[in-house]
């Protein structure tokens with residue numbers, strides 16, 4: 001019999017690393033109460049996992065586009081749940097749109113197929129967790145951005161980036177596979193159970209993002225903690241929503257855990273707090289008074305954040321599955337980011353923007 005498994009793609013990225021820690025902790029607790037239930041955590045990424053994570057999972061260092069590896073995986077494991085995190089982020093995708101399309105769209109399509117086949121085979125839907133993004137929104141100008149401060153899920157779905165287009169289309173593919181594919185093939189058993197959350201900019205104390213456009217927030221903070229100067233690549237006044245990494249992981253784990261009946265939609269906005277780049281600098285300065293943060297906007301990256309909403313309306317997630325972030329802006333900085341980052345840089349040097357691998361989301 002094949003062993004049951006949860007698969008995490010893009011596992012060496014920021015969300016992946018945080019998710020592995022959370023799931024491994026859960027599994028260890030389950031093992032203590034129920035004994036070994038035989039559930040494995042399989043991780044996949046182009047890059048190796050950091051040593052401290054590699055021991056709690058089975059890591060496959062491969063591309064999600066490698067169909068032979070995926071075929072081998074499903075011959076060995078019964079995959080019950082997929083956290084599909086692998087993606088090329090918004091700035092990188094603008095430089096390599098073909099590669100972004102291959103990884104973000106074709107990669108997702110392959111995994112949706114795999115999940116649909118596994119669901120049929122098991123006679124039970126595979127849960128497919130998909131991190132989408134504020135990049136699916138595209139506000140045309142500053143006036144509209146100010147007027148529509150808190151966007152709902154279905155508003156302004158006109159992305160201006162390759163990454164945003166990829167994410168929006170993959171949300172739709174997920175819905176297609178879970179709802180319509182099943183109807184056409186009614187005799188083939190259940191299809192997959194697709195659930196997505198749209199993340200704002202994520203900030204981790206443990207890792208740095210790379211290739212994203214919301215990266216200026218975490219980069220500012222990590223630079224300040226290391227006493228390095230930082231030139232922010234967007235204007236001081238531009239505002240977007242953010243979230244601390246533990247809340248991003250909590251959102252994925254929580255939406256995975258609720259019964260399907262409580263979800264009134266397949267895709268949910270979620271957020272925590274909104275800050276302008278100037279507010280972000282002020283927060284950082286209140287903890288690191290000597291920080292040297294300047295603003296040197298890059299017009300292309302500026303255009304991307306200008307098109308993203310300043311806030312999200314996440315009331316449906318709050319109502320349907322009790323979504324609520326643990327970290328508001330005060331707590332995020334004072335109780336998570338700053339203390340953890342201070343500890344991290346005691347004696348450790350990590351070059352800004354150089355640490356994280358290609359396949360990740362943040």
Ligand code: AKB
Pocket residue numbers: 089090091132133134135163199200201202211212213214215361362
């Ligand atoms: C990016 O900047 O591309 C990501 C995102 C907002 O999805 N962090």
